[in-house]
Amino acid sequence: MRTITMFHYNDLHSKFHNWPRFVSFLNEHRTDETLVFDLGDHADRTHPATEVTRGQVNVRLLNRIRPTAVTIGNNEGITFPHDWLAHLYDEAAFPVLLGNVYQAAGERPEWASETLIVEREGIQIGLFGVTAPYEELYPELGWAIEAPHAATARALETLRDCDVIIALSHLGFYADERLAEAFPEIDVILGAHTHHVLDEGVVTNGVLIAQAGKYGQYVGQIELTIEGKQVIEKRACLHDVSEREPDEATVAVLAAEYGQAERLLDVTIAETPGYESDWFGPSAIGDLLASGLADWCDAELSIIPSGVLLEGLRPGHVTLNMLHRICPHPINPCLLTLDGATLVRFLNDVQEDAFTTMHVRGLGFRGTVLGSPILHGIDSRHGRYSINGEEIKLDGTYRVATVDMFTFGPLLPYLADQPKRYFMPELLRDVLRETIVTRHNAIRKG
Incomplete structure (x- = not known):
């Protein structure tokens, strides 16, 4: 039997006070085999550093932790002008998974992929991402939006030969439940958007749904036990990092970013x-x-x-x-x-x-x-x-x-x-x- 471990968090909203603690947690617990995911709304224009760098500060912070993959939330998708989002991930050292947002003409954006397959412990893990479909707002910014279920069906067809399927979702908990009801072949939905604190996750139609609150207070951990090529057990828990000692290098990086933002906005x-x-x-x-x-x-x-x-x-x-x-x-x-x-x-x-x-x-x-x-x-x-x-x-x-x-x-x-x-x-x-x-x-x- 093999165990696949993943850490996830969501809805940081540029509230960086817990970020150095999150990094400290990863530094202690992560291995080369661990999967790490951000589920969107990492960036929020309420923070001066995000505003003045057009979100580049968020990408620089993500680059330092090397996530396995991320998806976007509504804050990246419908509060960033088109050119900000189009160039947000130019320097990203990680893949962005997003299946239901397109260029206005229908082409997939260069900065995103619909699916990704990674291998851990000899297991093929299929990943895809979907975000909340604000149908009236995305077109105003020059993007086309697709229903998440249509994008999910297409992604699952691409990933049909994978041993494990994981959805990166910024749809919200109740939409995640509907996704699980419609697609029981998904093993895990890592969720966001509604800021639910799901201490041990929720199983719907055999699909484990996990979500880790907001603002980086919690890190979610998922462990999948694999026998042969089959998932035989799914476990979820949350780690509260709000009292953890911060990573000092990250504290210094943030202080420099804050100072630069203040100067540029003065x-x-x-x-x-x-x-x-x-x-x-x-x-x-x-x-x-x-x-x-x-x-x-x-x-x-x-x-x-x-x-x-x-x-x-x-x-x-x-x-x-x-x-x-x-x-x-x-x-x-x-x-x-x-x-x-x-x-x-x-x-x-x-x-x-x-x-x-x-x-x-x-x-x-x-x-x-x-x-x-x-x-x-x-x-x-x-x-x-x-x-x-x-x-x-x-x-x-x-x-x-x-x-x-x-x-x-x-x-x-x-x-x-x-x-x-x-x-x-x-x-x-x-x-x-x-x-x-x-x-x-x-x-x-x-």
């Missing part, structure tokens, strides 16, 4: 009188962003949660680093076309106390609570809403600038099916930067 874009911030009261910087967002989207009005602005700006110079700090979210502008009745419902819902005090995790939001809505272009008196002095007509049509996170379903499900346009790859802080620069130049000229 660029003054304007001088301003300062803008105060408040999540539950008047917000000068919120009003500025809401006004700029309406202009950016060519909308009649805008609705944004004040919690997207983590703090205000003091009087004086404004740098790119400041804007990144106060608005770190990988959130895109969105233009909704709503009838008046839906608009009124939207306005009422975002002002409910339960909504404004909601603590949100995911959807691109990197703040704490949503906060009170910042409304631009709309007047509210005596429970009635008006635009340009005219009360909203329930059967009218209105162009509303907002944030993409409101349209994804979990927060306001009825907005998911409304006509919309996402502005990509621009993020909210790009809108804020352009608005500040425009206003600054207008003041100087005036």
Whole structure:
């Protein structure tokens, strides 16, 4: 009998505080026969070093640990501009497995492969990767997206002679369960995206599904016992590395990367009188962003949660680093076309106390609570809403600038099916930067 050991982790999101501990764990436990996998969302533009290097810092860190293979998550796939992702892995010393993202013309991207076969202990191990299919967003960035089950069926046909099949998935736990139900020939699904902490994994339809939380707190370990060419036992566990002594060489590398990022983002874009911030009261910087967002989207009005602005700006110079700090979210502008009745419902819902005090995790939001809505272009008196002095007509049509996170379903499900346009790859802080620069130049000229 032989044992195949693999380590996996997922959803680091450029939270590098545990990375040196993860490296320390690998240095102690890894052998030449061990498989190591990253399951996507390693990179997140909320971190200045990821932002300023266009994700190259993440690839440099991955190169140092030599993963067997990686796949991408939605943060690499739909928050990176097309050219960033197209060149993200130019210097990668590891394979990227991804079967369901293509160039817009249908060609497979040069930086990814659909499948990979590796050999350990005389066993042929087939690997493939799939990521969450954001069907409305990938085309906006010049990519084509395919249903994961179609890509999986094709990959399994290619890997049909392998002894072991492992899926690298950034689909989320519940989608992984559906994948296991449809394809019992998969031995292990290494998952991500939903940040599940699966201490011993979950077996669905004979398929072991594993996932290791987020931010590098856990390293997942899988052991497959092989007799002949058959897998006779599958075991999964998690190792908490958050209290582990870090690898000092990695600490030094990260310190150098942080310093370089700070220097590159220390660029003054304007001088301003300062803008105060408040999540539950008047917000000068919120009003500025809401006004700029309406202009950016060519909308009649805008609705944004004040919690997207983590703090205000003091009087004086404004740098790119400041804007990144106060608005770190990988959130895109969105233009909704709503009838008046839906608009009124939207306005009422975002002002409910339960909504404004909601603590949100995911959807691109990197703040704490949503906060009170910042409304631009709309007047509210005596429970009635008006635009340009005219009360909203329930059967009218209105162009509303907002944030993409409101349209994804979990927060306001009825907005998911409304006509919309996402502005990509621009993020909210790009809108804020352009608005500040425009206003600054207008003041100087005036």
